Amino acid sequence: MKKITSVILLFSVVFSFSQNGAPASPYYNGSNWTLTGSNLKDALATKITNTQTNFLSYSQTDEALAILDRDPSDATQTNVLLIYGFSSNLCPTSSTDDKDHRRRDSSFQDDGTASACLYNREHTFPKALGNPDLGTSGPGADLHHLRAADKKRNADRDNDKFFNGSGNSFETGTNWYPGDEWKGDIARMMMFMYLRYGSQCLPTAVGVGTPVASDANMIDLFLQWNADDPVSQFEDNRNTYLGNASNTYGQGNRNPFIDNPYLATVIWGGPIAQNRWPAIFLDAPTFDLASAITVYPNPSSDIVTISTEIALDEIDIITINGQVLQQIKKPVMSNNNYTISNLPKGFYFVKIYSNSNSVTKKVLIN
Numbered sequence: 001m002k003k004i005t006s007v008i009l010l011f012s013v014v015f016s017f018s019q020n021g022a023p024a025s026p027y028y029n030g031s032n033w034t035l036t037g038s039n040l041k042d043a044l045a046t047k048i049t050n051t052q053t054n055f056l057s058y059s060q061t062d063e064a065l066a067i068l069d070r071d072p073s074d075a076t077q078t079n080v081l082l083i084y085g086f087s088s089n090l091c092p093t094s095s096t097d098d099k100d101h102r103r104r105d106s107s108f109q110d111d112g113t114a115s116a117c118l119y120n121r122e123h124t125f126p127k128a129l130g131n132p133d134l135g136t137s138g139p140g141a142d143l144h145h146l147r148a149a150d151k152k153r154n155a156d157r158d159n160d161k162f163f164n165g166s167g168n169s170f171e172t173g174t175n176w177y178p179g180d181e182w183k184g185d186i187a188r189m190m191m192f193m194y195l196r197y198g199s200q201c202l203p204t205a206v207g208v209g210t211p212v213a214s215d216a217n218m219i220d221l222f223l224q225w226n227a228d229d230p231v232s233q234f235e236d237n238r239n240t241y242l243g244n245a246s247n248t249y250g251q252g253n254r255n256p257f258i259d260n261p262y263l264a265t266v267i268w269g270g271p272i273a274q275n276r277w278p279a280i281f282l283d284a285p286t287f288d289l290a291s292a293i294t295v296y297p298n299p300s301s302d303i304v305t306i307s308t309e310i311a312l313d314e315i316d317i318i319t320i321n322g323q324v325l326q327q328i329k330k331p332v333m334s335n336n337n338y339t340i341s342n343l344p345k346g347f348y349f350v351k352i353y354s355n356s357n358s359v360t361k362k363v364l365i366n
Contacts, residue, residue, distance in 0.1 A: 022279045027051070027243060027254055033280050037214060037309030038336075041267045044256050045195040052196075053252040054245045058136040061146050062121050064249035066109060068241060069148040072233050081234060082106055082119050083147040083182050084157065084169040110151055122149035124186055125193045126159040130200050139197045143242055144255050145189045162186060163208040164221055175208055184229025187222040188257040191264060194218070196253075212268050212311035213333045220270060220311075226261050227271035269311035269354060289359045293352055299364035306331075306338045306352065314353040320346065 023031065028047075035043055056064070069080040110120040124145045127134040134140035149157075153169070157176045165177030178186045193201035194217065202217045203209075209221030235258045245252035256263050261273035262281055275281050293308040306315065312333070317326040317340065325348070331338045340350075343365045350361045 022277055024240075024243070024254065024259055028259075036266050038267070040263070041195060041215075044263065044267075045198070048192070048196050048253040048256065051253040054250060055137070056141055056143065056249060056251070058141050060249060061141050061143055062109075064143055065119075065121060065146065065148045067249065068143060068238050069234075070237075072237060080106060080119060080148045082150045082153070083122060083124070083185065084153050084178055085150055086168040086179055086181065106148075106150065109148075118151040119148045120151045120154055122147050122154045122157070124189050125201055125206050128159045129161070129205050130197075131202070131205060132200065134200070139193065139201060142193070142196065143238075143249065143251060144192050144196070144253075147185075161206055161208050162190075162221065164224075180229070182229075183225040184231070184261075185235060187225035187229075187264075188231075188235070188255060188261065190222050191218075191226070191257045192255040195256075210330060211332075212270060213331055213338075214309045214311050214336060215268055216332070218268050223264060223268055223270035223273075226257065226264050227273040230274040231258055231261060231276070289352075289354060289357045293359060293361070295350055295361045295363060298362075299366050301366060302341060302343075304340045304343070304350070304363055304365075306340070306350070307336055308333075309336050310354055312338070312352060312354050315340075316349075316351040316353075317343070318349040318351060320348070 023033075031047070032043065066080060069082075070077055071079045071081045106119045110118045123134065123140070124147055125134065125139070127136075127140050130139060139145075156171060157169075160171060160174050160176035163172070163175035163177060165172075167177075167180060169179035169182070170177050177183075190201075190203050190206055194203050199217075203219050203222055204211060204217055207219050207221045209219030212218050212220055212223065239255050239258040241247050241249070242251050243254035244250040260276045260281075262275035262277070265271070265273045265275075266281070289310075292310050293306065295304060295306050298304065306312075312331050313329075315326075315328040315331050315338065316324055317328075318324055325343075326340070328338075345365050348363045348365065350363050352359050352361065
């Protein structure tokens with residue numbers, strides 16, 4: 001989410017905001033930031049699992065949204081931000097019935113009445129898309145992906161999968177675009193749910209996109225949204241509150257991708273996301289593509305394996321005369337490996353592309 005002006009918050013609890021420059025302390029103390037790829041993913045998954053000490057009831061999560069989703073730009077502290085919304089917070093009149101369900105903020109929570117100005121609890125990762133269903137505890141009651149939403153807009157989204165679009169939120173068939181303002185929030189929440197709950201909450205189950213080469217469960221859609229839409233103060237407020245288990249609705253764990261979206265780049269590659277920890281990761285990509293890719297055996301009598309944890313966009317097999325013998329677009333990796341076989345004897349250049357970078361390896365088939 002972007003373009004939200006922050007003001008001094010008047011919450012009944014005191015927030016300690018994470019600062020750009022270094023990881024939040026003491027939460028990340030002892031973390032190994034030399035890890036990359038699946039090793040970093042596994043380490044962060046362990047962190048956010050082991051640090052959750054407070055498991056909320058379903059009814060508590062409903063109550064929590066009135067605090068967690070408060071609008072930082074509202075000095076009265078009466079409005080909450082409604083995910084997917086984009087219009088003013090004016091309540092529809094009786095003549096328009098229910099029905100300005102595009103509202104961006106609201107002060108009226110669903111109390112079972114027929115009022116037109118209501119918000120309720122949206123599972124950004126729909127319960128029914130989990131395998132198994134997320135239920136009303138554990139992942140189904142995890143506030144890191146529950147958000148306040150206009151009641152009618154929540155119903156419109158239903159169990160639609162996220163897909164790419166532009167502008168305000170909208171539905172096409174059984175797919176849902178969350179809106180330019182919210183797509184980064186969605187991406188970071190889906191990444192959190194994947195790390196926290198593994199195969200129960202796969203990105204491929206909740207979004208429409210191309211699986212990345214290094215992890216068939218992650219899709220390029222969420223990596224792009226994470227890069228396109230930087231973290232807002234609103235996301236920081238929620239994350240810091242939830243990370244403190246002493247807060248009434250705090251869980252004790254944080255969303256690492258809100259703390260630093262660049263962690264997704266280090267894990268899965270793809271577009272370069274906002275780097276909020278320049279003390280840990282250099283602002284410019286430090287990625288050495290050549291050292292991140294291994295081609296073996298070389299020389300080989302038949303099979304050549306390309307091994308890497310990063311997402312690959314293309315592999316070209318080029319003869320010594322400059323002829324492109326094979327061109328493999330979006331190669332599908334298996335356990336971080338891609339195998340090339342049945343090459344005639346000779347000398348080849350293997351040109352490998354990733355995220356607008358390329359490296360060329362020399363291969364001899366004898």
